[in-house]
Amino acid sequence: MKRFVFATLAAVSILAAGCHRAQTSSSTANSSKDAAKGGASALDAATVANEKVEKVAAITDIGETKGTRIFVVGDSTLSAFNDPYFYPRYGYGTKLQDYLDSEKATVVNLAMSGRSSKSFLTEANYQTLKNNIKDGDYLIIGFGHNDEKPEEARYTNPNGTKEEAGSFKNSLYENYVKLAKDKNATPVLCTPIVRRAPGKAYEGSVVHITSDVAGFPGGDYPKAIRELGEETGTSVVDLTQITKNRYETLANDDETAKFHAQLTYKAASTDNTHLNTYGASLIAYDVVTTLSSIDKNFAAFVKSEISAPTEAILVQNPDYVVPKYSEFNPEDASPRYTLTAPWYGTVFGDCGGEEKLKDPANYEIIEDGAKITMHSGTVDGEKSVGKIAGSSDGIQFYFQKLPISQDFTLKAKAKVLHVAKNNQASFGLMVRDDVYIDKFDNSINSDYVAAGPLKLANGEDYSSSWIRKDGTLNETHNAGQKVPEKDDEIEISITKKGNVYTTQFGTDIKEYTIDLNSVDSNVIYAGLYTARSAYVEFTDISLK
8 A cells, every 4th residue: 555645844845936946848738729829714706606617528538648647637726728818727737748758658637627526427527537547547636626615516525534425535535546546546636726815814715624504514625635645545745735835925916816817908807716827837846746756656757857837938818809899889789679779788798609699599688668578598498698607797788878977876676587596697787887789709807786696506695796897706795585586576776876886686785886997988888687597577677
């Protein structure tokens, strides 16, 4: 049996200092496009929204490999991406090959965004692992970020033993560690990297020590991994400790941001969970050097004289385009709607792609006297389009253009005809900085205030209002009232006084201070919206 080993604090200090060494060799591609171009005890709403389950193409064939296979399983902090971010997301599993001799070892990255050690079992990638892992292979296991989500599909209990069904230890042991050992392969456990915590201490949920949520006990996920390593004689790379020490050592939040993806050209849109190419390369370096120091067989696969990457490898995504905005005028009105001025309609943002945007069954606004009926997704609820999510929005919007200096109150009564209990489905009122006419563009992350339900899968912990600022969905306000259901009628309003916006959804009231002038300093747009799978009748609409 292999002895249990994990990175000591001394090793952590050495690795943290490695940030300043010479640049490593060119990075492994994050996507085909890239290859072609050479404190808190509870998670904040923006972080949770940005750790969603993403649709990922299954890997059913690992192709030709040379030497020892290094299988990688885990979540978005290890997986590959193909997204339009200003600094795109990279999982550290995509960078491991950079440090390994390709004649001696091949990395097979099966990690998938949004998966936990439990939910990954339902994926084709897990079956691919089971079908292919064999004598002499390695299996790098990197779960934790999503095992702590209070959702039945992903949650595992950090407190149980490896023999106890439903525990994090049991999930890791039975499905990954034991699988590898039974095949005479070598498992390696990695604790999860910390979440970036600007302005906060590195404690609580950002270092994966969670609090109890009804039905989902909290606990210390990295500790469970370290204990499992000791109990089973499995090597552990303690990335939680490594990244915690590194981030606490750096001078300020700007220094930690350089490791992370950034959604838009605005620095405030930094993704506090996901890494950029530099951050992923540095974590891969941590994994390779730490594992080499405790496993001589693995050390034989590593290139000679490797060094930690430098910030020089971080460059802007050459395909990123700042969304082009021009002030809306009546002659720009969408041809898809027949509406009465000064009200106009549009669909824009991450609205499901060009084909879904063009399909009239997916988006509709109907004026019937004083009643406005809107739906995103088909009216039977079978198909969903658009979303409100941490990384992007795709909405249908019934709106007016107003001078930014004008104060007003926008009111409506919403009768629910259908709404999915989905964390990206929503409807309500919105006041925003800009508007785009029938435009599919998943890089639109403009500033706005919204009053409406969001995160409906969370039950009574759903949100009733929020703002998006500098690309980041934040200040989400919990409703504390009944979840909207079919035939419910809800009074909704947004009142603007200068840069202070007061939202009301049912009995819930919240006040936000935000300047909606980042894109257009002259006008704002106010109106009704639907997203994802929402079918709603709006009446008693007033804007005055």
